Amino acid sequence: MHEKLETRTFLLFLFIVTIGFILLLKPFFGTIFWACAIAIIFAPLHDKFSARWPNSPNRSAFATLTLCILVVIIPVVIVISSVISEGVVFYDKLQSGEISPGRYIDSMHTAFPALNNLLAKLGFDIENLKNDAINAAMSSGKFIAGHTLTIGQNAFGFLVNLVLMLYIAFFMLRDGNYLVDLMVRALPLGDTRERMLFALFAEVTRATIKGNVVIAILQGSIGGITLWALGVHGALLWGVLMAFASLIPALGSALVWVPIALYLTAVGEITSALILAGVGAGVIGMLDNVLRPILVGRDTKLPDYIVLLSTLGGIAMFGINGFVIGPLVAALFIAFWGIFIHDVNADDPDLQNEKAPEPPKADN
Incomplete structure (x- = not known):
């Protein structure tokens, strides 16, 4: 009884000190x-x-x-x-x-x-x-x-x-x-689980940052160069805004180049507007639709809609850091539930031998 009390007291102080240290580093x-x-x-x-x-x-x-x-x-x-x-x-x-x-x-x-x-x-x-x-x-x-x-x-x-x-x-x-x-x-999670989770943490972080940064650089550069070639003032500023907007899946840099194309149309620069729309939809949009699933979704092993929702939620909660933290939390969520399901069904040979359902594949 005395040993249990000592252990519980120690764990309580361990929890308090850990929380205090986290707040200290906040x-x-x-x-x-x-x-x-x-x-x-x-x-x-x-x-x-x-x-x-x-x-x-x-x-x-x-x-x-x-x-x-x-x-x-x-x-x-x-x-x-x-x-x-x-x-x-x-x-x-x-x-x-x-x-x-x-x-x-x-x-x-x-x-x-x-x-x-x-x-x-x-x-x-x-x-x-x-x-x-x-x-x-x-x-x-x-x-x-x-x-x-x-x-x-x-x-x-x-x-x-x-x-x-x-x-x-x-x-x-x-x-x-x-x-x-x-x-x-x-950590008392089991060495195999912990190493798997740390490996997942590193893989998702690396894939998310590299994938999103590569896409942002490409889209911002192409958009900025196109605007500069068309004579739009502040091309560098708009290009950087496109790069930041590209962190938002699905919508991305279109939030920047579509209003500019509409304005160019409104002031009578139809040719410039068509060129910008063609580059935006045909090149910049293609980079987002093709590269993001390859560089982010495939390496993180997350479906496209989970990448979208977790990225938007992460940006809403953590600001610019959220484009990494969101998919990371989603990947860890899926990993923890996968471990839990495996452990719960470990003693059931019928469920253990049953093949897990695969998500439907998108049409090519």
């Missing part, structure tokens, strides 16, 4: 998450360096992290700074009246009378839409300008978080196998 959740993601994505490269320098773990981790900085971190920082500059220019043009959302609404009103009749039947007033568009544009401009000022004022904080992320990633790369073995020993 402000650094994004930093730690992306450090783990970097370690997972670059683990194969780190393994090659480790094979080359088997007695120099620090050297292997440093070489891997250096390549990560050159290939990923520096280009991302350059793109972000360029987008911020274009955002400031966009806000200045809004304030000066060079860009007028009301004028664009009037152009759409003239070019698409059928759309106006439809909006009127649905109870939308054109003048109210115009005012809402102006307010939304000004709010967006103030948001961009305000965040630009915030980023400038908090440059030191951003730099600290970046250095902290790379610092943690270094140790994740160097000590990753040791940390996994330590957690396998600590």
Whole structure:
């Protein structure tokens, strides 16, 4: 009885201390998450360096992290700074009246009378839409300008978080196998299950980030280059917005290029609108429909609709980090239930030998 009380008391304090430690690290959740993601994505490269320098773990981790900085971190920082500059220019043009959302609404009103009749039947007033568009544009401009000022004022904080992320990633790369073995020993789930779940965690994280990032880069680059070739102002800004919008499955970058194509039609640039629509639907849309199931759905072993719902839910709950966390939680959910079903039916030879139903395959 006394031993049970001691054990329960110890487990209670273990739970309290663990929760306290998690709350302590909560402000650094994004930093730690992306450090783990970097370690997972670059683990194969780190393994090659480790094979080359088997007695120099620090050297292997440093070489891997250096390549990560050159290939990923520096280009991302350059793109972000360029987008911020274009955002400031966009806000200045809004304030000066060079860009007028009301004028664009009037152009759409003239070019698409059928759309106006439809909006009127649905109870939308054109003048109210115009005012809402102006307010939304000004709010967006103030948001961009305000965040630009915030980023400038908090440059030191951003730099600290970046250095902290790379610092943690270094140790994740160097000590990753040791940390996994330590957690396998600590968690009471069974070593086989734990290693399977950790492997699934790494596989889904790697597939989701690599797949979505590749798609985002391709769609944003193609969209931005197309807009630049068509002479659309702020092509870099719109291209980056397409890249971020591509993280939303099904809708994706169409949220950006469709309104631009409609505006080009409204102002009489029919050829440019047709070119943009052709590239958007024929190239950008094809990349999303073809590559996303291959790069994300196949490697995560999740159906397309689960990838869609989990990505949208993850973004709604966790912001930009959610495009990875959502599918990861969905994959772990399916894995845990698969283990549970297997264990429940382990003692029933009829159910154990019964072949699990397969999901229907899409028509080719």
